[in-house]
Amino acid sequence: MRISTGTLYDQGVSSVQQQTSALLRTNQQVSSGRRILTPQDDPVAAARVLEVSQSKALNKQYDVNTNSATSALGVQEVSLESLSNLILDVRTVAVSAGSSTVDHTSLSGLASGLRGRYEELLAIANTKDSNGQYMFSGYKGSTAPFSQMSPGNVTYQGDQGQRLIQISPSRQIEVSDAGSDVFMQIKNGNGTFVTAAGAGNTGTGLVSPGSVLDPALWNAPGNNKDFTIKFAVSAAVPPVTTYDIIDNVSGNSLLTGAAPGAAPYPRTYTSDSTISLKSQGAEPAFDYGADLSIKDAPANGDTFSIKASTNESIFTTLNNLITALDTAVVPGNQAALLNNLTTAISNLDNGLVRVMTVRASVGTRMQEIDAVKSSGESTALEYEQTLSTLQDLDYAKAITDLTRQQVGLEAAQKSFLKIQGLSLFNYI
Numbered sequence: 001m002r003i004s005t006g007t008l009y010d011q012g013v014s015s016v017q018q019q020t021s022a023l024l025r026t027n028q029q030v031s032s033g034r035r036i037l038t039p040q041d042d043p044v045a046a047a048r049v050l051e052v053s054q055s056k057a058l059n060k061q062y063d064v065n066t067n068s069a070t071s072a073l074g075v076q077e078v079s080l081e082s083l084s085n086l087i088l089d090v091r092t093v094a095v096s097a098g099s100s101t102v103d104h105t106s107l108s109g110l111a112s113g114l115r116g117r118y119e120e121l122l123a124i125a126n127t128k129d130s131n132g133q134y135m136f137s138g139y140k141g142s143t144a145p146f147s148q149m150s151p152g153n154v155t156y157q158g159d160q161g162q163r164l165i166q167i168s169p170s171r172q173i174e175v176s177d178a179g180s181d182v183f184m185q186i187k188n189g190n191g192t193f194v195t196a197a198g199a200g201n202t203g204t205g206l207v208s209p210g211s212v213l214d215p216a217l218w219n220a221p222g223n224n225k226d227f228t229i230k231f232a233v234s235a236a237v238p239p240v241t242t243y244d245i246i247d248n249v250s251g252n253s254l255l256t257g258a259a260p261g262a263a264p265y266p267r268t269y270t271s272d273s274t275i276s277l278k279s280q281g282a283e284p285a286f287d288y289g290a291d292l293s294i295k296d297a298p299a300n301g302d303t304f305s306i307k308a309s310t311n312e313s314i315f316t317t318l319n320n321l322i323t324a325l326d327t328a329v330v331p332g333n334q335a336a337l338l339n340n341l342t343t344a345i346s347n348l349d350n351g352l353v354r355v356m357t358v359r360a361s362v363g364t365r366m367q368e369i370d371a372v373k374s375s376g377e378s379t380a381l382e383y384e385q386t387l388s389t390l391q392d393l394d395y396a397k398a399i400t401d402l403t404r405q406q407v408g409l410e411a412a413q414k415s416f417l418k419i420q421g422l423s424l425f426n427y428i
Contacts, residue, residue, distance in 0.1 A: 056383040059376055062168055066373040069165045072129055072175035073366050079127045079135060080182075080359045084352060086124070090117055090318060091348045097325055098341045104330055107337075111325035118318050122146060122154070125183050125315075129176075136179030139163065145179040152319025156180045167372050173365055177358055186354050188312040188347050192218060193225065195292055196305050197339040203299030204335045205231070209346045210292030210306065217289025224249035225308035229275065232263030233300040241269040241298065245277070257284035263300075271295045277306075296335070317347040 093110055096102070102110075125146045128134055133141030137158030145158035160181075162174040188194045190209040197207055212218050218225070226248040234240045244265035245254040252258055254277070255266035266283065267275075272295035277288040294304060324340035 052383055052386050056380065058169075059379050059383065062166070063373065063376050063380070065165050066167045066369050066376065069167055069173050069175050069369050070366060070373075072131075072163075072165070073362050073369070075127075075129050076135055076176065077359065077362050077366070079124055080355055080362065083121070083124050083182075084355050084359065086117055086121055087314070087348055087352045087355065090114060090321070091345060091352070094321055094341050094344050094348065098338055100334070102330070104328065107325045107328050107330065111322045114318065114322045114325070118151075118315070118322065121314060121318060122148060125154075125179060133163075134158070135176060136182060138176070138178045146183070146315075148315075151322075152316045154183075154313060154315040156184055167369060168376070171368075171372065173369060175365075177361070182355065182358050183315065184313045185311045186314065186317075186347070186351050187309040188317075188350065189307075189309045189343075190346060191350055192309055193290065193306055194309050194343070194346075196307075196343060197336065198303035198305065201299065201302040201304075201335065202333075203231075203302045204296040205294050205298030205302055205304070206296055206335060206338050206342065207304045208293045208295075209342065210290060212290045214287075214289030217287055220288070223288045225306075227254070227277070227306040229294070229304045229306070230260070230265065231269065231298040231300065231302045232265055233298075234264060240264065243267055243269050243275070243298075245275075254279075254286055255283050269294075269298070271297065312347060314351045317344060317351060320344060321348075 093114060097107060097110055125136060126134060126144050127136070131141075134143060134145050137143050137145035139161035140158045141163070143157055145156060146154050147157055148154050156179055158179050160178045162178065163176040164172040165175050167173050190211060192212045192215070193210060195207045195210050197205065217223070224247055228246045228248055229243055230246060231241060231243045234242075242263060242265040244256075244260055244267070246252070246260050247254055251260075253260045253266070267280070272293055274291050274293055276291040277286075278291070279286050290306075292306070298304075320340070321344040324337060324344065328337040328340075330337060
């Protein structure tokens with residue numbers, strides 16, 4: 001077989017180039033620390049690396065989202081804490097205003113101080129988050145949620161939405177609460193019904209907020225949830241106080257089943273005793289599952305109302321308290337002030353319960369975010385380990401290959417030098 005000189009040169013150069021290319025590739029692997037430099041090095045592993053890298057990048061974005069969600073809920077928690085403290089401070093003022101030593105001047109001073117707290121309340125309700133969005137406006141982040149039409153008359157201009165942030169592939173977390181739920185939709189009275197003294201009362205009767213003993217009976221279809229307790233005081237010595245309970249819808253007495261009669265009324269009153277919305281003795285059968293108490297001495301003709309609770313905003317509650325302090329006639333009609341204070345305190349307590357409920361929800365969501373964040377960190381570590389297994393270089397093997405390839409290249413170069421000298425002209 002005849003081998004041309006050109007073939008010898010071509011084969012020599014090809015061998016040197018192959019060894020050089022292999023050495024260069026190994027050197028690049030050592031320099032980068034990566035086993036896979038191009039997809040052709042390991043097509044299956046390269047595809048898996050791309051898939052894992054995408055999942056890792058998505059997981060990193062979720063981590064950014066959890067930080068944003070934590071920040072947003074943290075700002076809301078601070079606002080709700082301020083709101084809780086404000087309600088507690090106002091409640092303290094309401095309690096102190098009931099002292100028998102407080103005169104009209106002192107009450108006016110308390111009312112003046114509460115006007116400042118009212119402005120603070122409005123500022124909290126219109127708080128912005130770290131992104132400059134109104135916190136309690138629902139989806140309408142650029143719209144101020146609360147606008148005052150007149151003292152105590154505040155309208156909500158947001159919506160019922162809760163802004164969401166995706167914190168994992170399967171979970172969106174609420175990072176805001178609608179202001180109507182926090183500030184507006186708060187049941188007055190005891191949350192089921194509200195008691196109040198008649199505006200024209202002249203006695204010293206003080207009515208309690210009352211309580212519901214059986215919600216099913218209170219919510220029964222036959223309950224009109226609108227009653228008046230009317231008192232009569234006899235001219236006897238000592239005087240005897242009696243009362244009737246009137247259903248304001250039907251106009252009939254609950255205690256007789258007929259139109260209200262003249263005094264004396266069916267039941268005898270004893271201070272601080274329970275007034276039950278349930279039949280007693282020979283009275284017509286009825287049971288609305290609720291009771292209340294009235295203490296001290298109602299005057300002849302005094303009335304007290306019982307009505308189903310309605311929604312009342314914190315703004316209205318605070319403004320009503322300010323008005324009650326401003327218009328109180330003390331010591332002329334201390335009972336009117338005390339009844340108004342009882343109503344205000346009950347409504348403030350309901351508002352505080354609502355705020356604490358929302359705060360508890362915020363805390364629960366923050367705990368969930370922490371759990372998701374911790375899980376995401378563990379997932380990120382798993383992705384790192386998977387990528388390392390797929391693409392990281394085995395340095396011991398790579399250095400061995402690099403040394404072997406260097407020897408191979410040197411051998412190829414020396415072999416080519418020997419072969420290129422094999423010419424007949426060297427022997428002529």
